[in-house]
Amino acid sequence: MTPGPIHPRTEYARSGELHIAYQVIGDGPLDLVYVPGWVSHLDLAWQEPTLARFLGRLASFSRLILFDKRGTGLSDRVPNAELPSLEERMDDLRAVMETLLFSVSRTDPITFVAVPAALIVVAGLACYLPARRAMKVDPVVALRGD
Numbered sequence: 001m002t003p004g005p006i007h008p009r010t011e012y013a014r015s016g017e018l019h020i021a022y023q024v025i026g027d028g029p030l031d032l033v034y035v036p037g038w039v040s041h042l043d044l045a046w047q048e049p050t051l052a053r054f055l056g057r058l059a060s061f062s063r064l065i066l067f068d069k070r071g072t073g074l075s076d077r078v079p080n081a082e083l084p085s086l087e088e089r090m091d092d093l094r095a096v097m098e099t100l101l102f103s104v105s106r107t108d109p110i111t112f113v114a115v116p117a118a119l120i121v122v123a124g125l126a127c128y129l130p131a132r133r134a135m136k137v138d139p140v141v142a143l144r145g146d
Contacts, residue, residue, distance in 0.1 A: 011023070014099075020076075024100065025066075036069065065100065
């Protein structure tokens with residue numbers, strides 16, 4: 001029995017002012033990023049049987065991450081005069097990976113409140129616990145240094 005067609009959900013990561021389309025399939029222990037060739041389209045890739053079978057096999061042992069590069073497929077268009085450099089393409093991949101690994105945007109307000117609050121609590125405990133222990137020691141005994 002052959003499995004039915006795969007239709008992964010398309011998500012979008014923000015890279016600067018652009019939205020980069022990506023899909024994730026599989027739940028294996030290994031993250032595998034498939035970087036497409038010159039032209040790609042996430043939805044149309046699953047309609048081509050040979051490519052769909054290949055991607056399905058990759059997803060059978062990994063968490064397969066697919067993305068459309070800027071200007072192609074489901075990602076935002078760029079003017080022909082402003083085709084992306086290699087660095088911009090790596091920024092796009094970095095944006096997708098950050099979205100998947102941390103699931104937090106760079107401007108997430110909860111993160112900017114929760115992290116400093118947690119650090120304040122840890123700093124307070126780091127100061128309070130030794131001070132509490134020091135209050136239990138008689139100063140004369142501590143200065144004598146027995």
